[in-house]
Amino acid sequence: MSRNGVKAAVDAALRDTLLARYGATFGTADKAWRVWAQADAPAELGNADVVLFDGEAEAATLARIAAAGAIAIESDREGGQWSDTVRSPMGTWVFSARADGDTAHSPGFVAVLLACLALHFPAHDALCLARAWQPGSLDWPVDFARFPQVRHAALVAPESRAKPFAPCPPLGLYAVVPTADWIERLVPLAVPTVQLRFKSNDAQAVRGEIERAAGAARGSASRLFINDHWRAAIDHHASHGNDSARSGIYGIHLGQEDLDEADLDALRDSGLRLGVSTHGYAEMLRVATIGPSYLALGAIFPTTTKVMPTAPQGLGRFHAYAKLMQPVVPSLVGIGGVDAARLPQVLAAGVGSAAVVRAITEADDVPAAVANLLGMFPAA
Known part of the structure; x- marks a missing residue:
């Protein structure tokens, strides 16, 4: 991690548009979130920082991020999917999601991630929204098929299908x-x-x-x-x-x-x-x-x-x-x-x-x- 840091590339216009469009619906946070590529992250981090990794991070690096109350997101390409591990003060989640491109953390992805964090969504939910977001759209995601699958803490392996419970009528x-x-x-x-x-x-x-x-x-x-x-x-x-x-x-x-x-x-x-x-x-x-x-x-x-x-x-x-x-x-x-x-x-x-x-x-x-x-x- 560098002394001063260089923020990750972000589509600032998209981020600002999303905040303007959805701020009244969800509310906005007072603190200014910052997202960094791992190689360009500053030495001093705080609880409004997110560090992005291409691949797995070293245990010592993750420990420093956790001690600062910051968030780490490790992303790997697995065939046509991204595998994302989100580590935050609220715990660790692992997801897999369909890959829309070849860049794990594109400027558009970072823009949506930043906007959702600023809209008070916790890091694991912000990641889900950033992966589910339709490129080129300003509409809030509602297509369930685009959302990630949970790999940890999964109740059923994503490749498996559990028999559903008996349904309920409106209660x-x-x-x-x-x-x-x-x-x-x-x-x-x-x-x-x-x-x-x-x-x-x-x-x-x-x-x-x-x-x-x-x-x-x-x-x-x-x-x-x-x-x-x-x-x-x-x-x-x-x-x-x-x-x-x-x-x-x-x-x-x-x-x-x-x-x-x-x-x-x-x-x-x-x-x-x-x-x-x-x-x-x-x-x-x-x-x-x-x-x-x-x-x-x-x-x-x-x-x-x-x-x-x-x-x-x-x-x-x-x-x-x-x-x-x-x-x-x-x-x-x-x-x-x-x-x-x-x-x-x-x-x-x-x-x-x-x-x-x-x-x-x-x-x-x-x-x-x-x-x-x-x-x-x-x-x-």
Whole structure:
């Protein structure tokens, strides 16, 4: 790395045009991002620097970049594809994408990368957008086939095809609640989808909550999802012949951190639906390979119900995610900070479902709150 550095070649007009066109939709960062070719990077780096490598980087060089809080992108040509490794403070991702040319980091690629970083997209999502961008276009990418495939941390090898999970219809109002007590209160109110998010490491308590929640949902019009406790849910479901009508459980919901630990084959074989939380492009691409029953997209707005791995996505990102993913996973759920005032904006994306927590659990009059929320959904 040189003392002063020379920035990577960039199509500055394209970068500026993209920022002007999409800044109001996604918001723009205060810090000025800089992208450097490895041979021309300065000796001193900071958390607004990206270093591009043609091929693999040396471990010592990567360590210096990581210590500075900077980002490294290593790119290799493999046949007709680019293989990109993105290393940032948010972790390491490896992608493969169709090659549109012979230059790994063309001025146009750098322009889109810089623009997306400035639009608050994390480095791994900015890379996905830069590879998916149609050369010569100013339109936001929505062609799923152009987006990279995830190689690390892949749930399925890109060359493989997993059998998809059973699909979901539009899930409508989706109430996420902490106890079986709440499930017992909401099912008689005809809430179409309910989720038990019971946080406990006590196996007996977990089984008891699942049994009560399933008993409340059994024979009703409410679809019951169990959050996180997939083993106990599968066991309960199996004890009723893997029949949702008899078990009362419709599906499982998992977060990104749960997917690596879950037995996806066992979940698929059980016949239960699978919903997964996602927080951006790379996570959506990763999960799409297993054919989930639905994707939850968020958090759209600030939420206090759980610690989120990313900042609130906002409506601009949410609408972009929904437009990309609807043809791939038709059942989508908007989640995160959704209340009665925000629900119409969420449904305007055409997702057909929105998850609510405090809009119900903190309501003074729960039946009235549920009736109000249900009335905002299109008639079936």
